[in-house]
Amino acid sequence: MTMTPLVARGVRKHYRDTQALDGLDLDVAPGTVHALLGHNGAGKSTAVNVFATLTRPDAGEVRVGGHDAVRHPARVRSTIGLVGQSAALDEALHGRENLVMFGRLHGLSKPDAVRRATELLDAFGLTEAGDRKVSGYSGGMRRRLDIASGLVTRPQILFLDEPTTGLDPRARHEVWAMVRQVVADGTTVLLTTQYLDEADQLAAMVTVLGAGRVIAEGTPSDLKSNLGGDRVIITAAGPDDLTRMAGALGTAAAVDPDRLEVTVEAGPAGGGAAVVETVRTLDAAGIAVDDVLLRRPTLDEVFLHVTAPDDVLDPEGAAR
Incomplete structure (x- = not known):
């Protein structure tokens, strides 16, 4: 050994x-x-x-x-x-x-x-x-x-x-x-x-x-992974498309009107499947898309999360 x-x-x-x-x-x-x-x-x-x-x-x-x-x-x-x-x-x-x-x-x-x-x-x-x-x-x-x-x-x-x-x-x-x-x-x-x-x-x-x-x-x-799953970030071609996009993707989508972005959590199926499903949904609705990005959590986000004064994690990941 x-x-x-x-x-x-x-x-x-x-x-x-x-x-x-x-x-x-x-x-x-x-x-x-x-x-x-x-x-x-x-x-x-x-x-x-x-x-x-x-x-x-x-x-x-x-x-x-x-x-x-x-x-x-x-x-x-x-x-x-x-x-x-x-x-x-x-x-x-x-x-x-x-x-x-x-x-x-x-x-x-x-x-x-x-x-x-x-x-x-x-x-x-x-x-x-x-x-x-x-x-x-x-x-x-x-x-x-x-x-x-x-x-x-x-x-x-x-x-x-x-x-x-x-x-x-x-x-x-x-x-x-x-x-x-x-x-x-x-x-x-x-x-x-x-x-x-x-x-x-x-x-x-x-x-x-x-x-x-x-x-x-x-x-x-x-x-x-413990911090959260993959996220799909879609940039709309314009404000009107942003409104339609949010409606097509449902209430789980987070909307950022300043950046013309909608963010969707990928879920257990994973990022690749989420990107395909999102693009198909928007294409079927005839909604113009400027960009699609698959984003994973970074170690920077993990570090900021676990070292935050009011939200520290123990080694097993339990909040305290």
Whole structure:
């Protein structure tokens, strides 16, 4: 049986009057990307610091790579890689020199560190830039090199704490490609991010934190499905067509007169069937349509829903 790379039970951590983690439970499956979402102050970075043995929890149990993070922190550190929010690179050194330095700091011999640096530069598309100073790298190149530095020892689990903050869209996509490759090579990734599209693109499982505890958890697809089904949005050709459209589609249709739109819930049959049925209904009634759009709930909507102060969900989805 494959060992679960990370298990946390009832983890608590406070700083003076602030309860950063309040009974956090978490299971991270092997060979996947698991995303931690939450507002600033929700406990994401504190959780990573506890898992990486940088911070000692006040209570609870954490096992990383099968090792107790409190009793055997050195064993945990031998199984993990950590890439923080700020790049931990020496800009005066070349890219290759940075990786060799990290390898030596982790106990590799000089030949092994050089060999591993060459492998990582090739894997991350940085071979040509490897012998240039990091000070001349673009933001995306620096972040790729930073992630590569976290993989020098071939960790079982890699912690990525908001890895694409401040990057432009092209650089973000470059980092996403690298994360996918890391997982394809067998490393488990725990990713903290404030970008909902990032979690949607990368994560097999998403955990939403609020005030240091889990308030929602599931696959991106399940979380979006729990929020509601697909919706068909039809744009009318004009105001008169909008009125007729609303009448043809029935009382369940929601009308937005400013946008000339009518929205219909897809129902259990699914979005594709709903689009076909809606178009047939309007065509039979001779109603002009300007556009038809099938829209699914987004992780942004899930996040806003579960973190709303008066409408928080527990991990099973029950409102409280």
